[in-house]
Amino acid sequence: xxxxxxxxxxxxxxxxxxNDPGSIFGYGQPVTRxxxxxxxxxxxxNHASRAGPPPPPSPNSSGPGPISSVGLGPPPSGxxxxxxxxxxxxxxxxxxxxxxxxxxxxxxxxxxxxxxxAREKEIKRQTLMELVDFIQSGSGKIxxxxxxxxxxxxxxxxFRCLPPASHENTGQESADPEEEEPYLEPCWPHxxxxxxxxxxxxxxxxxxxxxxxxxxxxxxxxxxxxxFDSEDPREREYLKTILHRIYGKFxxxxxxxxxxxxxxxxxxxxxxxxxxxxxxxxxxxxSIINGFALPMKEEHKLFLVRALIPLHKPKPIAMYHQxxxxxxxxxxxxxxxxxxxxxxxxxKYWPVTNCQKEVLFLGELEEVLEATQSAEFQRCxxxxxxxxxxxxxxxxxxxxERALFLWNNEHIVSLIAQNRxxxxxxxxxxxxxxxxxxxxxxxxxLTVNVRKMFLEMDAELFDECQRQHAEREAxxxxxxxxxxxxxxxxxxxxxxxxxEDMITV
Numbered sequence: 001x002x003x004x005x006x007x008x009x010x011x012x013x014x015x016x017x018x019n020d021p022g023s024i025f026g027y028g029q030p031v032t033r034x035x036x037x038x039x040x041x042x043x044x045x046n047h048a049s050r051a052g053p054p055p056p057p058s059p060n061s062s063g064p065g066p067i068s069s070v071g072l073g074p075p076p077s078g079x080x081x082x083x084x085x086x087x088x089x090x091x092x093x094x095x096x097x098x099x100x101x102x103x104x105x106x107x108x109x110x111x112x113x114x115x116x117x118a119r120e121k122e123i124k125r126q127t128l129m130e131l132v133d134f135i136q137s138g139s140g141k142i143x144x145x146x147x148x149x150x151x152x153x154x155x156x157x158x159f160r161c162l163p164p165a166s167h168e169n170t171g172q173e174s175a176d177p178e179e180e181e182p183y184l185e186p187c188w189p190h191x192x193x194x195x196x197x198x199x200x201x202x203x204x205x206x207x208x209x210x211x212x213x214x215x216x217x218x219x220x221x222x223x224x225x226x227x228f229d230s231e232d233p234r235e236r237e238y239l240k241t242i243l244h245r246i247y248g249k250f251x252x253x254x255x256x257x258x259x260x261x262x263x264x265x266x267x268x269x270x271x272x273x274x275x276x277x278x279x280x281x282x283x284x285x286x287s288i289i290n291g292f293a294l295p296m297k298e299e300h301k302l303f304l305v306r307a308l309i310p311l312h313k314p315k316p317i318a319m320y321h322q323x324x325x326x327x328x329x330x331x332x333x334x335x336x337x338x339x340x341x342x343x344x345x346x347x348k349y350w351p352v353t354n355c356q357k358e359v360l361f362l363g364e365l366e367e368v369l370e371a372t373q374s375a376e377f378q379r380c381x382x383x384x385x386x387x388x389x390x391x392x393x394x395x396x397x398x399x400x401e402r403a404l405f406l407w408n409n410e411h412i413v414s415l416i417a418q419n420r421x422x423x424x425x426x427x428x429x430x431x432x433x434x435x436x437x438x439x440x441x442x443x444x445x446l447t448v449n450v451r452k453m454f455l456e457m458d459a460e461l462f463d464e465c466q467r468q469h470a471e472r473e474a475x476x477x478x479x480x481x482x483x484x485x486x487x488x489x490x491x492x493x494x495x496x497x498x499x500e501d502m503i504t505v
Contacts, residue, residue: 082123086134098134098146101127102153105194111186121190128193135200144211150201151215157194159223162230165274183231195238202245209250216246218256225260228277240280244287258303261285265307273314282311282323289330296335304331304338309345317357325364332371339376342368347383355396362391362402369412377415385423389430392447397440404446407453417457424454428465429472 083101086094104127109117131150135142142150163183185191201207202216221243228239247257261281268275292300308331311317311324332339346365351357369377391403406412416423431454434447455462 082126085130086139094134094139095143095146098131098142099149101131102146102149105131106153106156108157109187109190111189125189125193128190128197132193132197132200135197135204138204138206141206147201147207147211148215150197151220154194154198155220155223158191158198158227162227165231182233185230185232185235188232188234191235192238195235195242199238199242199245202242202249207249213250213252216250216253218253221246221253221257222260225257225264228264228280229275231276236277236280239277240283244284247284247288258288262303262307265311269307269310269313273316278311279320279323282320282327286323286326286330289327289334292334294334300331301338304328305341305345309342309349312346312349312361315354318360321360321364325360325367328364329367329371332368336371336373336376339368339372340379343372343380343384347380347387350387355394355399358391358394358396358399359402362399362406366406366409366412369406369415370409372415374415374418378419381415381419381422382426385426389427392427392430393433393438395439397443400434400438400440400443401446404443404450407450413453420454420457421461424458424461424465425468428454428469432469 083097083104086097089097105124107120107124109121109124111121165183201212224239224243224246228236230236230239243257247254261284264275264281265278268278289300308324308327311320317324328342332342343365346361346368350361388403388406391399394400394403407416431447431451434443435451438444438447
């Protein structure tokens with residue numbers, strides 16, 4: 001017997017719920033249909049063309065009419081048998097059968113108890129598999145009514161309140177996500193098939209975007225974006241693929257999707273610093289950036305400055321740094337003039353006390369410098385190599401080592417060689433300090449190699465830097481001696497005036 005289970009556990013609402021007066025309930029709440037608006041569980045989808053509300057059909061009825069109260073009222077009182085396969089009915093009845101199968105898939109179950117409603121769960125799973133196969137096979141172009149009901153069924157199943165993260169239950173700081181076991185959605189056996197059905201619908205060559213955009217609208221896309229905060233990596237992977245396909249197929253949604261992703265980033269950077277799907281969203285953007293036409297629009301450059309570069313600020317950057325670095329590098333490869341902006345942005349957010357984060361920044365810096373031209377390099381080389389000099393002297397050997405590895409890159413060495421008269425005086429003291437006093441032998445050896453490289457580049461400049469360094473060292477020693485002498489004189493004067501009353505330490 002089909003039973004609808006309303007989950008009673010505490011759940012966190014979607015970010016966009018506050019804007020949707022009809023989405024304040026958890027999933028499994030009633031779906032009403034009037035005035036051209038479909039309100040499903042935790043979602044409000046407005047469609048352009050809607051008829052008045054028809055009478056709700058029974059899940060066991062064979063009528064082809066659309067579903068008006070998906071998964072709402074009490075389930076059928078009698079047992080429900082599986083519906084016939086599509087191949088077992090005439091072609092003329094397949095659209096009607098398609099709607100009846102959608103109707104079965106609108107009921108949801110409690111997966112916390114594996115034995116509860118086991119028969120009904122299996123019927124729904126088999127029905128979802130049949131729907132996926134039907135769409136994938138392209139055996140028949142589904143009608144507009146069927147498309148509408150399919151998107152509504154998808155909405156009922158996937159748009160839900162996400163379970164609270166561990167830090168929301170305890171009020172404590174969230175632990176390292178890499179060390180935590182990922183939360184796996186219990187209803188994934190059904191949820192996966194619903195996502196697969198949506199994906200097959202979006203990529204199908206039979207899907208007419210002019211019709212589909214009435215149902216896959218801005219509200220639907222926003223709800224998909226909210227689900228990227230799911231802790232289940234399997235769900236985020238499906239969402240990433242689906243949203244990417246929607247972006248590619250529905251050109252009308254492209255500016256809206258970019259803006260909505262921007263807003264997620266802003267909230268993450270400046271408010272929460274907690275979001276499970278930043279990496280997946282950046283993967284989508286990496287592909288989008290790769291397709292930007294030249295000359296690049298001002299909107300895209302602002303996105304780089306206002307969203308991507310500030311994403312270096314949050315503490316959990318290690319979870320998405322690889323994807324972020326790819327996006328940043330794509331911008332520089334598309335428009336080399338942005339290299340100066342990117343490098344200065346990295347320097348602005350350069351970590352002070354987080355050594356592991358510094359290692360990530362140095363790796364990204366190398367990728368950016370590899371795509372940097374000489375003119376842009378010259379604009380930022382002075383502040384850049386002041387920071388690199390500080391990294392060379394880091395007591396954390398991985399930071400110093402990663403900074404020295406920059407000299408293993410031929411393109412970076414060529415840029416340094418062209419501007420050695422500016423760069424060597426900045427870092428010479430750091431190199432000498434490493435050779436004299438760094439505790440790590442690997443760092444010491446790499447520093448000797450870099451020093452030798454500069455000597456071979458320009459022996460005259462190297463000797464001049466060495467002479468200036470020796471003069472600075474001599475002046476420093478002289479100032480130290482003068483300071484000691486001054487203190488000694490003060491002590492002598494105090495001893496003469498204070499006599500026996502003076503306390504010496």
